[in-house]
Amino acid sequence: MRVLHVITGLAAGGAEQQLLLTIRHLPESVDCEVAALTNPGSVAAALRAEGVTVHELAMRGNRDLAVLPRLVKLIRRGRYDVVHTHLYRAGLYGRLAARLAGVRTVVATEHSLHAGTIEGRSVGAGVKSLYLAAERLGVTTVAVSGRVAGTLADWGVPAQRVAVLPNGIEAASFAVPWNQRTLVRRKLGIAANALVVGAVGRLVPGKRFEVLVEALTVLPEVVLLVVGEGPERAALTELAREHGVGARVLLIGERTDVPELLSAMDVLAAPSVEETFGLAVLEGLAAGLPVLHSGCPALEELPAAAAPGARKLPSTVAAYQEALLALGPAPLGVPLPRPPAVAHYDIVRTAAQLGELYERLGRSERPVPAGRES
Template sequence: MKVLHIITGLAAGGAEQQLLLTIRHLPPGIHCEVAALTNPGSVAEALRAEGVPVHDLGMRGNRDLGVLPRLTRLIRRGRFDVVHTHLYRAGLYGRLAARLAGVRAVLATEHSLHAGTIEGRPVGLGVKSLYLAAERLGSTTVAVSRQVAGTLGDWGVPGQRVEVLPNGIEAGRFLHTERERARIRRELRAELGLPEEAFVIGAVGRLVPGKRFDVLAQVLPALPGQVRLLLVGEGPERARLARLAGPRAVLAGERADVPELLTAMDVLAAPSVEETFGLAVLEGLAAGLPILHSGCPALEELPADAAPGARKLPSTQAAYRAALFDLATGRPAAPLPRPAAVAHYDIVRTAAHLGELYQRLGRGLPPVPAEREI
């Protein structure tokens, strides 16, 4: 079976990393290629290094209609059985191109959708109408959480066209022996200029307003002197966050070694209230860290005892200052046991179910309702 993934861009980001992990773990017999409308960045390099063909369509802007015939020709030449789109712009152009090329099995993963926003941008009537028109050109829309599925329903997408298939993490990458963990922690703290005795608050994600990392930066000066802040990610908020946090913060930028960097942290904090899944929280749990978060649909859709190391807080300075003070001044904790939530969201499990979905759509079988989910 041949599958073409179409995505808006391939710079480092949650949806882009999910695409990489999913392709890496799909069942045997599924050949994947990737088409990026624009910006084939670090994730494109990683895909190519693993032997996945990546096509750069060179789209110059949202209204560059010339990408449509290029994409249609690519789909026809490749004789793909399934076309799978990711992110808003790719969903618009990709589903239309697939239909023009004669592909009937067309699905789209909805990675970031809230009641009034899509991918962090406000949604007006025009955007919503265009989204719904494009959605009808596909076979199935995949929601990464029940929250996303609910929003799709509120927007008017019929339930029988939605399948809940959550994101996943490479759980095995976060496993280290006690000796390995100590060595990695020591080496990375030295590289980053973090004192060995420091209590390190970690945060992972794009440095954008919606992540609310400014909450952490603003409480840092009020915490004990041994506390440091380690921000992993890049984005337009970098300069502001550095200014707010002062010299006790390290902004590591975009990194590929997140599983290792988590060993340099003592707690993972995620103050965002706009998450549609919460991958960083799951990765922190897989690494044995205590978690402070303000919104993680991935955990909220599981039983309460699935992640005992995670604590939900209001996304306020007062709440995070108090919780972080307690952790920083308490007894140092050993890595926490791996909770059930990590196994539930292992990418191997998710990719296996996606492979089944490809086979079903490729045979012309109808999609299943949103109630069927893994």
């Protein structure tokens, strides 16, 4: 089965990383290529390094309609069985191009949809109408959590057109030897006996990393290690300076060695309330860390016993200060046992489910042979 994944860009965001991991673990019977409308970043390089063909369509902006015939031509030439789109812009152009190219099995994954926002942007009547028109060009929309499926239902997408297929993490990659933490800390300039609070994600307002910066004001000697890049870097740096904690806030940018960096942390903190899944929280649990979070649909849809190392808090400075003070000044001695939630969301499992979805949809979309109609 030949599948073309169409995605808006391939920088190191959550949806892009999910695509990389999913392709890596799909069944061998599924042959994938990727088309990036714009911004072929670090994930494009990672895909190519693993032998995946990546097509760059050089789209110049949201209204660059010239990309449509290029994408139609690519799909026709590739003779794909499935076109699978990711992210809003790719969902609009990719589903239309697939239909124009004659592909019957058109799937879209909805990675980041809330009641009033999509991918962090406010949704007005025009955007919503355009979204729903494009959705009808596909056969199935994949929701990465029950929360996203609920939003799709509220928007008017029929339940029979929605499949809940969660994101996943590459659980095995987080089995970093615990004795490496001292080495990783040394490379980062962090003392071996420091208590390190970690955070992972794009530096955007919705992640609320400013809560953690302000929390340091009553946590002497605690280091905040933030892995990620984005437009809020300057604001976070200035906030840390204003509060006199600049030397203890390490914004180390976009990294590909997240499992190793997690081994240098003592606790993972995720104060965002806008998550549609919560990958960073699961990664922290896979690395054996206690986790403080303010919203993780992936865990909220499981029994509490599935993640005993995770604790949900209000997304306030006071709540995080209290929880971090309760940990005490000593660093984590040994990693926590991996909770059942990690196995539940292992990418090996979720990629297999996606492969089954492709097969099922492919069978249902095949034309019925003459004389076989019921």
